[in-house]
Amino acid sequence: MDPMEPVYGAGTLLAIAAVAVAVLLVLIIKLRMHAFVALILVSLLTGLAAGIPFGDIARVATSFFGSTLGSVALLVGLGAMIGRLLEVTGGAQVLADTLITRFGEKRAPLALGVAALLFGIPIFFDAGLVVFLPIIFSVARRFGGSVLLYAIPAAGAFAAMHAIVPPHPGPVTAATELQGSIGLTVLVGLPVAFVAWYVGVYLFTQAYAGKVMVPIDDSFLRGARGAASASGSTDDADDDAPAGGSDGAAHPPSFGLVLGILLLPFVLIALNTGIDTLRKAEVLGDGTLLDALAFVGQTPVALLITLLVATYVLGTRGRSLATVEGLLNDALGPICAIILITGAGGMFGGVLRYSGIGAALSDSLSDLGLPLIVSAFLIATALRVAQGSATVALTTTAGLISAGVAAADLSDLKIVCLVLAIAAGATVLSHVNDSGFWLVSRFFGMDVKTTLRTWTVMETTLGVTIFLIALLLWFVVP
Numbered sequence: 319m320d321p322m323e324p325v326y327g328a329g330t331l332l333a334i335a336a337v338a339v340a341v342l343l344v345l346i347i348k349l350r351m352h353a354f355v356a357l358i359l360v361s362l363l364t365g366l367a368a369g370i371p372f373g374d375i376a377r378v379a380t381s382f383f384g385s386t387l388g389s390v391a392l393l394v395g396l397g398a399m400i401g402r403l404l405e406v407t408g409g410a411q412v413l414a415d416t417l418i419t420r421f422g423e424k425r426a427p428l429a430l431g432v433a434a435l436l437f438g439i440p441i442f443f444d445a446g447l448v449v450f451l452p453i454i455f456s457v458a459r460r461f462g463g464s465v466l467l468y469a470i471p472a473a474g475a476f477a478a479m480h481a482i483v484p485p486h487p488g489p490v491t492a493a494t495e496l497q498g499s500i501g502l503t504v505l506v507g508l509p510v511a512f513v514a515w516y517v518g519v520y521l522f523t524q525a526y527a528g529k530v531m532v533p534i535d536d537s538f539l540r541g542a543r544g545a546a547s548a549s550g551s552t553d554d555a556d557d558d559a560p561a562g563g564s565d566g567a568a569h570p571p572s573f574g575l576v577l578g579i580l581l582l583p584f585v586l587i588a589l590n591t592g593i594d595t596l597r598k599a600e601v602l603g604d605g606t607l608l609d610a611l612a613f614v615g616q617t618p619v620a621l622l623i624t625l626l627v628a629t630y631v632l633g634t635r636g637r638s639l640a641t642v643e644g645l646l647n648d649a650l651g652p653i654c655a656i657i658l659i660t661g662a663g664g665m666f667g668g669v670l671r672y673s674g675i676g677a678a679l680s681d682s683l684s685d686l687g688l689p690l691i692v693s694a695f696l697i698a699t700a701l702r703v704a705q706g707s708a709t710v711a712l713t714t715t716a717g718l719i720s721a722g723v724a725a726a727d728l729s730d731l732k733i734v735c736l737v738l739a740i741a742a743g744a745t746v747l748s749h750v751n752d753s754g755f756w757l758v759s760r761f762f763g764m765d766v767k768t769t770l771r772t773w774t775v776m777e778t779t780l781g782v783t784i785f786l787i788a789l790l791l792w793f794v795v796p
Contacts, residue, residue, distance in 0.1 A: 321721065324674030325369030331678040335670060335718075338364040339701070342666075346707075353710060354655065357662035361669045368673030382668025386713075387661040390490050393500070394657055395650060396621040397485030400628055401441030402649035403642075404579065407632045408570035413437055414453045416573040426457050427528065431471030431520055435512060436580050438479035442486065442653070443754060447473055451761060458534045465535070466772055467528035469762045474519030474776055477754065481708060481741040482507040482514075482784065485621060487660040488712035492740050495667055495716035496723045498733035500617045501587045506734045508584065510787050518783035519776055527772045535763040571632055579628050583620040590615020656709065663710055667717015675718075690726060691739045691792045694719050695785050698743025707752070711744035731795040738788035746781030748774055 324331060338360055345356040358379075365375040403409075413436055417429035434450060450472050458468045484490045484504050493503045593612045596602040613619060633642040688696075697718055701711035716737075723736060748755050749770065759769040 321672050321674050322370065324678070328678040331368060331673070331675045334364065334367045334673075335675045335678075338367070338666075338670075339714075346710075353707060354659045354662050357659065357666050357710070361662070361666045364666070364675075365669045365673060368669075368675060370669070370673055378672050379665050379669055382672070383661045383665040386491060386494065386664025386668070387657065390487055390494065390660050390664075391657050392618050393485035393490050393621060394487050394653055394660075396618065396625050398442070398649045398653045399646045400579075400621065400625050401437075402645055403625075403628045403633050404437065404576065405441065406645055407635065409437065409576040409579075409632070411453060412570050412573055412576055414450070414457070418457065423461060426461055427468050427471045427523060428520060430454065430457060430468055431475045431515065434472040434475035435479060435515060436577065438476045439483060439508075439580055441476075442656070443476045443480040447476055447757060447761065450476075455534060464528060464531045464533075465762055466530055466532050466764075467523065469758075470523045470527045470772065470776055471515075471520050473758055473773075474523075474780060475515050477745065477777065478511045478515045478519065478780060478784075481712075481745045481781075482511045482738065484617065487656055488709045488744065489737055489741055491660050491664055491709075491713045492716040492737045493733070495664065495713065495720050496733050496736060497720075498737060499591075499730045501591050501615070502730050503734050503737055504584060504587050504617065505591055506731070506791075507738065510738060510784065514780055514783040514787060518780035522776055522779045527776055530768065530772055532762060532764055532768065569635055571635070575631065579624060579632070582627060583617075583624045586615045586620035586623065587617055588615070590620075659707075660709060660713060663713030664717065667714055667720065670717050671721050689792075690719065690722055691736055691789060693722075694736050695739045695743040695788075698740045699746055699781075700743075702744045703747050703749075708741075708744040708754075712740055715740045715743065729796055732792065735788045735792040735795065738791075739785055742781045742783075742785035742788060744781075745784065746778045748777040 326334075341363070342356055342360045345351040345360070346353055351359075361379050362375060365378060366372070370378060413433035414430060417433050418426050421429040421432075430450075430453070433453075437450070454465070454468050454472055458465045461468075480486050480488070482489055484493070484500050484507070489503055489507060490500060492498075493500045590612050593602060593608055593615070597608075602608060614623060629642060629646075633645065637645075694715060698711050698715040701714055702708060719736070719740075723733065728736070755769060755773060758764070758773045759766065764772070
């Protein structure tokens, strides 16, 4: 939907944007209004304040809401189902145990982090952390020392994947808002996440966080399991397995099988991207076979294929199809709120663009002489610090800068760099208004001060590392 002709000047539009963001933060932080409701309300009020006609405001808002959901909900839903199957069949435990054996005892934190990176590809931060809690405490008790030596690398890995790599909602929405390639975001984001995690999380843990002594206290573990069970994040559905069946703990999948399932969508997506690149370079022509290969490599199709494979090689091991159906159904409940909030964030960003506010902001930032990638990072950082939600910071920032991105006519690789920069800003400075902050604090028995000096600093080093990598790529890629 093309932006309307602005009713007001750039200064007035920017003032409206500033007030809109401030009102949004007050509603979410001070008045404790649900982010989904707050985003819808502020979107409508912003549109009215910016001069969108009464007769058009609802149509414009719902149009942007629907377009965002159309791109996000499918990927997030399929990703959550894949993560659920890997979780209940013992895939996380297999990853951790195998990697610790191969890395050696002295590199147990590194092994846990790598396992969390792999498992974090399809699963969300909070669900992944809950699943890994017993593994983290088991390894910590086995080798001793501060629990943070093992907890921070694993939790930081989930945070990195959640911020950077589709099918997580933040990067999916950001790439969609900026008219970028989700497949290319996956292919570039995956190695960036690994490098940023190693530098910003693992090395930081070895140098500092792991030396902060926090006793191993798993008294919260039972509560975590109960909470996860209530939200469909643990192996509760296995209680419904047929008599004589076996669960994931009794017959876990092999390491190679789990790794293969995790890598399958990225192989398919890489195939699609490679064919598209070679066609643009006129190395490959048209053909039914190439079209079919490109089709299976489109991100939704690749995830669907992966889900079908995981369902029948993992889910049906000792379970009936009815039980597997229940497991997949359980995976969708916890992500509904995230999907709806993401859609509402896309609505807010769309209204900002349609009213001309996005263009006014981009022009103002250009006048300051800041590169677009720096502006993206700073805006996302401001929103992250102010309201805590990385997803809201990602979606709102993408909407704010999308007009400038469209005007700049950037390559797909440049747009991926912008997505990474936004993700970096949405990662730094996690503090008391971030639910992830409290999850980590509660699960690992840290007070607020200790959490601030370890988790908050780690999130900042991770985000800054992501941004530096994005900045380097920005000046290197065409």
